[in-house]
Amino acid sequence: DIVMTQGVLPNPVPSGESASITCRSSKSLVYKDGKTYLNWFLQRPGQSPQLLTYWMSTRASGVSDRFSGSGSGTYFTLKISRVRAEDAGVYYCQQVREYPRTFGSGTKLEIK
Amino acid sequence: EVQLVESGGVLVQPGRSMKLSCAASGFTFSSFPMAWVRQAPTKGLEWVATISTSGGSTYYRDSVKGRFTISRDNAKSTLYLQMDSLRSEDTATYYCTTGWEFAYWGQGTLVTVSS
Numbered sequence: 001d002i003v004m005t006q007g008v009l010p011n012p013v014p015s016g017e018s019a020s021i022t023c024r025s026s027k028s029l030v031y032k033d034g035k036t037y038l039n040w041f042l043q044r045p046g047q048s049p050q051l052l053t054y055w056m057s058t059r060a061s062g063v064s065d066r067f068s069g070s071g072s073g074t075y076f077t078l079k080i081s082r083v084r085a086e087d088a089g090v091y092y093c094q095q096v097r098e099y100p101r102t103f104g105s106g107t108k109l110e111i112k
Numbered sequence: 113e114v115q116l117v118e119s120g121g122v123l124v125q126p127g128r129s130m131k132l133s134c135a136a137s138g139f140t141f142s143s144f145p146m147a148w149v150r151q152a153p154t155k156g157l158e159w160v161a162t163i164s165t166s167g168g169s170t171y172y173r174d175s176v177k178g179r180f181t182i183s184r185d186n187a188k189s190t191l192y193l194q195m196d197s198l199r200s201e202d203t204a205t206y207y208c209t210t211g212w213e214f215a216y217w218g219q220g221t222l223v224t225v226s227s
Contacts, residue, residue: 039213041157048220049149049157054213061215092157096212099171101147101159 002027002095006104012112013083021078021107023093028073029056030097037097040069040078043106044089052078052091085111114138114216116208121221128198134191134208134218141189144211148182148193150204151220160206161193175201198225 007022021040029037036056041049051060053069056076066081080087090106120132132148148160161182162171170182181194191208205220 041214043157048207048217049214050217051213051215054215060213090156094157094159094214096214099162100173101162103157103159106156 004104116218
């Protein structure tokens with residue numbers, strides 16, 4: 001199984017600052033079509049997860065351009081610019097390169 | 113507007129069975145693979161199973177293989193999860209979600225396995 005390892009944030013992050021969340025996979029997530037099959041989600045307290053980006057860097061419909069995904073085949077970053085109170089929650093990376101699909105353990109973002 | 117509404121979650125004893133449903137609307141259900149993801153209390157997300165658009169292909173995590181069955185009724189725009197031989201470690205909120213990118217999620221239904 002592909003293991004997804006997420007970093008920890010130095011919480012809380014002051015409102016208006018930037019935050020970068022890291023995620024590493026135990027195997028390359030680049031498929032033969034050239035796309036990188038990495039999703040990012042945000043789960044706000046008491047809510048269902050929300051897709052932020054797919055194919056590593058493509059923002060989902062309706063997602064603010066303050067969220068940007070980047071990375072290589074095994075190392076990924078989700079950058080949140082000008083953080084706001086509504087960005088607080090747990091962020092998960094997920095690989096959809098192969099089965100079983102696997103998630104990282106989550107990174108908590110708190111806003112000051 | 114895409115809507116996914118899960119139902120069927122209850123308190124059940126270990127070893128018993130239950131079936132979850134997910135009613136979909138606001139999109140062409142038959143055009144999207146579907147999946148179940150669960151989240152144990154205070155824990156992270158865990159993929160459970162995925163089914164192809166026609167239902168001809170299914171995929172499971174090892175810990176549920178042989179016990180859970182994912183299925184769909186495209187005429188009714190409904191996704192199912194039949195769960196047999198339930199264990200305490202299956203206790204979780206179960207979400208249904210769309211596509212390979214897990215773009216849309218329901219509100220979840222809580223399954224509690226306890227004696």
